[in-house]
Amino acid sequence: MRFIKTSLLLLNLASFAGIKAKLFQPKFNIKQIRAIKSENLSYQQSRNGHLQMTKNTKTKDLIKHEDDNVFYKVILNNPKIIGIEKKVNFFTDLNLRKNNHLFISELGSSKVMEIGKGLNLNLHLDGIYASFSKINEQKISILNLKNNHEHSLTYSNKWNPYFRPEVVMNYGKDIFYNDYSKNGLMRVMQYNLKSKKKKVFITAKSQDRYFKFCSNESKGMIYILNTSLDFKNKEATSITDLYGTNLYLTDFRINGPLICHDEHLIFVKENNKEKLLTNKKFEAIAYSLKDSSLTTLHKSSYNINIFKQDDKVFFLNEDLYYEVKQ
Amino acid sequence: MKKTRTLLCKVLFFSTINIFAQSQGLLESFKSLISADKRLMSYYSKETNIPYVIRSKKDLDHKNYKYSIHQDYLNSLFLHNSENIIHQIKNNTCKLYEYLSLDLIQHPILKNDLILSQYNIKNKNKRFVKANKRVYLEDLLKRCPNAIANATLLRKKNYKLLKRFNFEKLLNHKSCLSSIQDLAHSPNFSYLAKMAIDSSKNPKINKSITPEQARGLNLFAKYIKGDKNICQVQEGKNIFNLKNDPVVFQNLLKPLCKDYFKTYRKLKNKEISSCLENIKRNPNFCYTHKTRFNRAFYPLQDCISLAENYILSKNKNLASDCPGKIPNEGIVNASRILSLIQPSKQENHCFSDKLNKLINFSNEEGIENLWDVNLCYFNNLYKEKRCKKVLFGKTDSSINYSKVIERILKEAKFIKSGSSCSLTRYKVLSLGEINQGCKIQMNTEKCSLHTCPFSVFINGKKIKHGITSQSSIALNYLSRTNKDYSTSFENLLISKFNFRKSAIKDFTILKRFLNKEKVIIHGVGCAEDLLPQAFMRLSFNDCTPLPFLISGVKSGLGNIEDVLMNLSIDNMINTREISWNEISSSISTFYKLFNNWSLNAIYKD
Numbered sequence: 063m064r065f066i067k068t069s070l071l072l073l074n075l076a077s078f079a080g081i082k083a084k085l086f087q088p089k090f091n092i093k094q095i096r097a098i099k100s101e102n103l104s105y106q107q108s109r110n111g112h113l114q115m116t117k118n119t120k121t122k123d124l125i126k127h128e129d130d131n132v133f134y135k136v137i138l139n140n141p142k143i144i145g146i147e148k149k150v151n152f153f154t155d156l157n158l159r160k161n162n163h164l165f166i167s168e169l170g171s172s173k174v175m176e177i178g179k180g181l182n183l184n185l186h187l188d189g190i191y192a193s194f195s196k197i198n199e200q201k202i203s204i205l206n207l208k209n210n211h212e213h214s215l216t217y218s219n220k221w222n223p224y225f226r227p228e229v230v231m232n233y234g235k236d237i238f239y240n241d242y243s244k245n246g247l248m249r250v251m252q253y254n255l256k257s258k259k260k261k262v263f264i265t266a267k268s269q270d271r272y273f274k275f276c277s278n279e280s281k282g283m284i285y286i287l288n289t290s291l292d293f294k295n296k297e298a299t300s301i302t303d304l305y306g307t308n309l310y311l312t313d314f315r316i317n318g319p320l321i322c323h324d325e326h327l328i329f330v331k332e333n334n335k336e337k338l339l340t341n342k343k344f345e346a347i348a349y350s351l352k353d354s355s356l357t358t359l360h361k362s363s364y365n366i367n368i369f370k371q372d373d374k375v376f377f378l379n380e381d382l383y384y385e386v387k388q
Numbered sequence: 389m390k391k392t393r394t395l396l397c398k399v400l401f402f403s404t405i406n407i408f409a410q411s412q413g414l415l416e417s418f419k420s421l422i423s424a425d426k427r428l429m430s431y432y433s434k435e436t437n438i439p440y441v442i443r444s445k446k447d448l449d450h451k452n453y454k455y456s457i458h459q460d461y462l463n464s465l466f467l468h469n470s471e472n473i474i475h476q477i478k479n480n481t482c483k484l485y486e487y488l489s490l491d492l493i494q495h496p497i498l499k500n501d502l503i504l505s506q507y508n509i510k511n512k513n514k515r516f517v518k519a520n521k522r523v524y525l526e527d528l529l530k531r532c533p534n535a536i537a538n539a540t541l542l543r544k545k546n547y548k549l550l551k552r553f554n555f556e557k558l559l560n561h562k563s564c565l566s567s568i569q570d571l572a573h574s575p576n577f578s579y580l581a582k583m584a585i586d587s588s589k590n591p592k593i594n595k596s597i598t599p600e601q602a603r604g605l606n607l608f609a610k611y612i613k614g615d616k617n618i619c620q621v622q623e624g625k626n627i628f629n630l631k632n633d634p635v636v637f638q639n640l641l642k643p644l645c646k647d648y649f650k651t652y653r654k655l656k657n658k659e660i661s662s663c664l665e666n667i668k669r670n671p672n673f674c675y676t677h678k679t680r681f682n683r684a685f686y687p688l689q690d691c692i693s694l695a696e697n698y699i700l701s702k703n704k705n706l707a708s709d710c711p712g713k714i715p716n717e718g719i720v721n722a723s724r725i726l727s728l729i730q731p732s733k734q735e736n737h738c739f740s741d742k743l744n745k746l747i748n749f750s751n752e753e754g755i756e757n758l759w760d761v762n763l764c765y766f767n768n769l770y771k772e773k774r775c776k777k778v779l780f781g782k783t784d785s786s787i788n789y790s791k792v793i794e795r796i797l798k799e800a801k802f803i804k805s806g807s808s809c810s811l812t813r814y815k816v817l818s819l820g821e822i823n824q825g826c827k828i829q830m831n832t833e834k835c836s837l838h839t840c841p842f843s844v845f846i847n848g849k850k851i852k853h854g855i856t857s858q859s860s861i862a863l864n865y866l867s868r869t870n871k872d873y874s875t876s877f878e879n880l881l882i883s884k885f886n887f888r889k890s891a892i893k894d895f896t897i898l899k900r901f902l903n904k905e906k907v908i909i910h911g912v913g914c915a916e917d918l919l920p921q922a923f924m925r926l927s928f929n930d931c932t933p934l935p936f937l938i939s940g941v942k943s944g945l946g947n948i949e950d951v952l953m954n955l956s957i958d959n960m961i962n963t964r965e966i967s968w969n970e971i972s973s974s975i976s977t978f979y980k981l982f983n984n985w986s987l988n989a990i991y992k993d
Contacts, residue, residue, distance in 0.1 A: 222679065
């Protein structure tokens with residue numbers, strides 16, 4: 063309960079903060095859109111199963127496919143390189159563990175390069191590195207996109223067949239990823255690309271806890287969310303930095319990703335109805351790294367999915383997209 | 389003390405009933421009241437003291453006499469029957485007659501008889517007589533329309549009326565108290581009470597009604613009999629006391645306890661009791677239930693949530709299983725649906741029995757590529773590669789992996805046609821007679837139902853068998869569009885079993901369908917909305933399709949109702965409570981992306 067009080071106090075102090083959410087209403091139809099850099103550059107899937115790029119109103123095919131039984135996921139988290147996951151037999155092979163075809167492309171370019179097969183493609187350090195996992199082999203590949211050098215890390219997981227490790231990097235070439243200990247406790251692992259040394263960074267206290275993280279590359283800092291998969295959230299949810307400093311604590315669990323966005327951490331808190339009788343169960347919050355203030359961006363009785371597109375943050379709620387603006 | 393208080397209530401209650409002209413001495417001690425009642429009733433029960441006058445209808449002489457139920461008899465009735473039912477009577481004589489005729493209230497000694505006051509209209513003399521209960525009440529009940537309606541329903545064994553009662557609310561500890569009040573004030577209270585008492589005496593009735601209704605009636609019978617704590621019994625931890633309920637035991641408690649002792653053998657009663665006690669004390673035990681070696685999404689919920697959600701689920705007949713062993717969530721959901729339609733008598737091991745049903749179904753319906761999992765070898769005689777369909781799980785069917793490997797070994801002439809192979813999990817040593825013959829050694833830790841590394845030992849020697857595995861698994865789970873009448877699983881199911889299909893677009897419709905007996909509610913939604921803790925939306929229009937079943941509704945605080953669902957990545961035992969808003973978001977995103985409404989009820993009227 064004390065965590066709620068702390069949060070509410072900080073929330074009041076932050077009522078004049080500049081960050082807010084605005085309904086996102088671009089001039090073009092976003093029904094088939096897979097990623098948006100700006101109104102002049104976007105990626106979409108065509109009805110016949112091709113991945114297309116629209117640049118200054120001109121549309122080009124990036125990846126072609128023979129039928130529409132396919133789905134493309136475009137990862138746009140930096141200003142240089144995009145990642146593409148191509149899921150073939152999308153409707154007939156409902157398999158969460160099947161490896162996708164993975165591609166990269168320079169932002170705005172029509173050239174596409176296949177880099178392998180796997181899941182959870184992510185780009186790091188402004189597109190210098192790509193990471194992806196092969197969950198059937200329990201391996202994470204770290205690919206240097208400049209020299210094509212690939213590191214392969216084995217992660218430990220005898221527990222959750224659907225688990226996909228989350229991977230972040232910093233400029234010290236430290237890779238942080240999560241996996242499971244022998245006892246089924248989630249861990250944050252640290253692996254250094256230069257020294258090739260691996261160590262356990264944090265281990266969860268109970269089996270319902272899990273970690274998510276984001277990297278603020280300009281600050282060289284990684285932030286770690288420690289919350290619960292159990293809606294009862296028996297311990298407090300916390301967000302800490304790499305040094306273990308507690309930045310935010312709450313009685314409720316946090317859903318979805320932790321997003322590093324300039325001077326803010328953005329996340330969605332789930333107000334549990336057992337503890338707080340409210341229809342507005344979900345709350346998107348921006349935590350200021352400058353003054354620790356909290357700003358409520360949006361409240362809803364429907365889930366809020368936040369995601370990043372390069373330097374912008376969006377969220378989906380009740381079929382509407384919103385953009386977080388400073 | 390508690391009993392004394394109850395008795396006082398009864399006496400106070402009794403004193404308010406108009407039927408009693410005289411007031412009972414409230415100052416009498418309760419003990420003496422009971423012993424007085426005993427004395428009186430043993431006196432009245434002897435025919436020498438009270439003559440048995442009214443045995444048949446013709447013995448009733450309404451011209452010359454007025455009859456009323458003797459006050460001492462009523463006093464005794466109220467003392468010996470449950471307060472919960474006595475309260476229903478208030479000052480309504482019709483209810484009194486009805487409950488007496490249905491045996492909802494009964495005299496402890498004079499079960500089929502009444503003691504009446506017989507008042508002679510002419511000479512104004514009053515005397516006490518004994519009467520047959522049914523004979524005396526028959527005429528009186530004709531003036532009570534509600535009693536007639538209920539009696540008709542009960543005579544015709546009209547189980548369909550049970551549908552009108554919301555047993556889900558009764559079985560949920562949070563809504564149980566309000567549900568009891570609703571049921572107790574229903575005009576069909578006596579129908580329900582009689583059904584409840586009959587079903588507790590005669591379990592055969594339970595075959596004609598749904599398990600939900602059976603459990604609801606069982607609970608209501610306890611209420612009728614005066615149990616005031618029935619709502620506490622419904623709390624999650626108390627569900628672990630239901631070890632005598634065969635469905636709950638087989639599908640919930642037994643799998644948890646086998647996991648607790650990490651064994652496949654039959655458990656002793658003592659072991660089950662100790663396991664359930666321990667689980668109650670440590671509900672976090674269920675986080676890890678059957679999850680090692682990739683058997684299902686981990687962690688599960690705690691044991692209290694599992695038990696509460698299980699007891700409210702419509703799909704109780706599906707036992708704890710391991711969807712992680714199948715690399716296609718559509719196939720997981722489809723197998724579960726078929727097992728709901730064609731329940732298994734044998735114990736379900738992991739998933740092979742459920743999957744085997746789906747493979748048979750797909751073969752009958754002509755879908756060949758659903759389970760195209762084969763073991764192949766080169767046949768030297770015909771100089772060609774030959775493949776045989778296989779399932780790496782415990783099944784009696786011909787595609788059982790040990791039977792298939794044995795058949796191939798015979799065809800490839802590794803073993804003689806009359807010999808057989810046995811399975812072993814352990815390393816086969818090359819010494820000793822025990823290793824004579826053919827042994828297939830499996831690496832079970834790495835096994836799924838579509839793949840499993842194995843070695844073959846003949847007379848203790850590992851052989852190069854040259855058997856390779858080839859697998860392709862595909863299922864067109866839903867129709868691709870609403871106008872698509874192709875061979876999707878859903879369409880085949882509807883045509884094979886003559887089901888009807890309705891789209892579920894709001895919560896009210898969902899609840900209406902959940903009240904149907906023969907209904908399966910299934911769907912495919914975006915995992916990012918259903919389980920946002922594990923699946924993250926990374927961009928615009930991102931969606932990971934995840935099939936699921938809906939199995940009930942659970943009410944929480946503030947009257948907020950959630951949906952109970954079984955995700956195809958979860959162990960069947962791990963029924964989740966998810967809000968309707970989250971489900972509708974997942975379906976609406978899927979619809980916008982793929983132009984296909986993916987939440988449907990398939991049912992029979």
